[in-house]
């Protein structure tokens with residue numbers, strides 16, 4: 001591809017884009033590979049989207065997503081000026097990396113095994129990053145961040161972490177926040193609603209804390225693309241400057257309407273989370289009974305390895321039987337499979353197919 005380098009800048013040539021999980025273009029596959037919710041979104045959200053899909057689409061949407069920011073603020077007990085919404089939390093994270101983490105000569109700290117988009121954004125925005133290895137048991141060791149000398153540009157981690165699903169304690173998060181006042185600490189809580197504890201209450205005491213949420217997982221709206229950051233008014237103001245300078249589009253009318261209704265339908269949300277948590281616990285037990293080592297998950301997926309069985313081969317064998325799970329080639333975790341929690345029927349099908357593969361040898 002030598003010819004292309006005449007057109008691309010060196011920067012573009014150096015980019016190694018994020019590889020998303022497969023989104024199949026054929027029907028009939030059991031999709032347990034990208035951590036979507038197994039049940040439908042709130043009927044109230046669908047109704048609000050239908051209502052918004054009328055003549056109003058002629059008009060540009062509310063640039064400031066005021067109704068959405070109010071709904072999010074009410075949900076979390078913060079001020080609407082502390083809410084920064086975006087087209088999925090990926091876009092919110094992009095603005096965070098761009099706006100908060102670019103500090104010359106100072107590294108961004110993050111776990112070596114975490115959401116792989118973080119590394120992609122570092123390359124995109126030319127942010128120096130320092131990868132802190134996970135502990136032996138795959139947990140994030142807070143003391144490694146707290147004792148880090150010098151002033152980092154920022155710290156980012158997912159809690160629960162992805163793809164391990166493991167949760168950090170509140171005390172550990174506080175340890176990091178206390179050790180680095182004045183440094184933005186970003187906690188990506190994409191999976192927090194499946195039984196983990198949110199760091200949002202810590203925002204009142206730590207103005208350097210930014211928490212990122214998405215409606216893609218626990219509110220079953222991955223297709224709508226809505227996420228948001230919560231932080232101090234000052235930090236959110238910084239993010240708004242970045243977004244406005246970039247002239248990135250606001251959330252569209254359908255997304256704003258659907259997101260508000262989904263956030264307000266707490267009962268549907270809680271019921272869905274409870275069902276996923278229960279299915280996760282049952283799936284973890286079933287996998288363990290088949291000889292898998294399953295990391296303790298607080299997310300809507302499990303991360304598991306089978307001693308003596310190659311994970312890439314297991315994933316390929318499942319694919320042949322029309323079940324998609326996620327396998328990463330990342331060192332240290334290449335023998336793990338990440339399996340999204342489906343309905344009890346999905347999980348049963350997965351386990352019976354897996355049992356068949358294991359006995360076939």
Ligand code: PMP
Nearest residue numbers: 088089090115162190214216227
């Ligand atoms: N953070 C983490 C840890 C994730 O796993 C994902 C989904 N892959 C995201 C953020 C992005 O989610 P979305 O853009 O759908 O809000």
